[in-house]
Amino acid sequence: MPKINGNEIRPGNVLEHDGHLWSAVKVDHVKPGKGGAFAQVEMKNLRNGSKLNERFRSADKVERVRLEQKDQQFLYESDGKLVFMDTTTYDQVELDADILGERRPFLQDGMMVVVEYYDEEALNATLPQKVTCKIVETEPIVKGQTAANSFKPALLDNGVRVMVPPFVGQDEDIVVNTETMEYSERA
16 A cells, blocks of 8 residues: 655545544644644544544655445445445445435435445445435425525425525426535436
8 A cells, every 4th residue: 555645645535544444534734833844634434433633744654545446236224224236246235324424315226326445345435426306395486586696495305405596496306416415406
């Protein structure tokens, strides 16, 4: 595995530190008035979800881990576990349902997701960036109202509330960005 300097750590990097696998969530580069510069890194443990704040000086070497990414199909949820299947080998893998966090409602039956592996261990799952959802409840469309920075609340078929432009009505399909959890466009 390649070693990188402490000042080369970027958000999203997966690092091996103190015998554990960590994902860099937030990185702040600090140059104090006295002493050398360092990177203040907020990391999340990929196995148990714990968080850690660590300082890395530019001279510190840290292992950067490359995770293998595989496209897999979501099959079902059972006892707090999400079951995914590799569509080429038909192997199935289970991940904790809370691995997706607040994006969990956007996971749909049969959806293709990217599952990240370290050796043979599945560590993470990433939803597609854009997902189509149906609006089940929103205020009626008002004629003549412009879309200039005015949004109204809408309830989606998966139970998530998002803000939508005033010209979008009930029972319409919209595209939602799963990273920002915001309205993107009409479907």
